[in-house]
Amino acid sequence: MARGIERPNHPRHEYVRAPAGRMATLTIRNLDESLKTSLRIQAARHGHSMEEExxxxxxxxxxxxxxxxxxxxxxxxxxxxxxxxxPLPERNVPRPPLDWDAPE
Incomplete structure (x- = not known):
């Protein structure tokens, strides 16, 4: 099987390879503003850009x-x-088994 990214919406469902040594680009659409803000804050805490985060x-x-x-x-x-x-406790002679039929 080829190494790459499966594109299920692609007409032929083929794998697309990035050329060796090149980095892929990813675009994320419809990201909630609150999520983007949280990402920005977390990136700042770690001293990273949002992309690096x-x-x-x-x-x-x-x-x-x-x-x-x-x-x-x-x-x-x-x-x-x-x-x-x-320390191991001393071993004693075992107790006799209970007789359930004996009177109390």
Whole structure:
């Protein structure tokens, strides 16, 4: 399969490739003014232009996340310093099983 952008509204549903080394341009229409304002404020907080902020958001949203460690690995890592030998209680002779038919 060709690497590119699928254009479902294109008459032939073909993939369109950007030439190697060139960056694509994206135009977003019908963006709510409040969303644009929020984006501008967030970009200013990060010291970016709005364009750079959008690139950063898209990069973060579309980059596959690295697999997180499983629960067991995280627990071992978290409690590694606290782990040690715990004293084991003495083992006693087990109790006899309950007799449910015996009178009280």
């Amino acid at each position: 959008v690139r950063s958001i898209l990069r973060q949203a579309l980059t596959p996340a690295s697999p997180a460690a499983g629960l067991g690995s995280r627990l071992v890592s978290h409690f590694r310093d606290a782990a040690g030998e715990l």
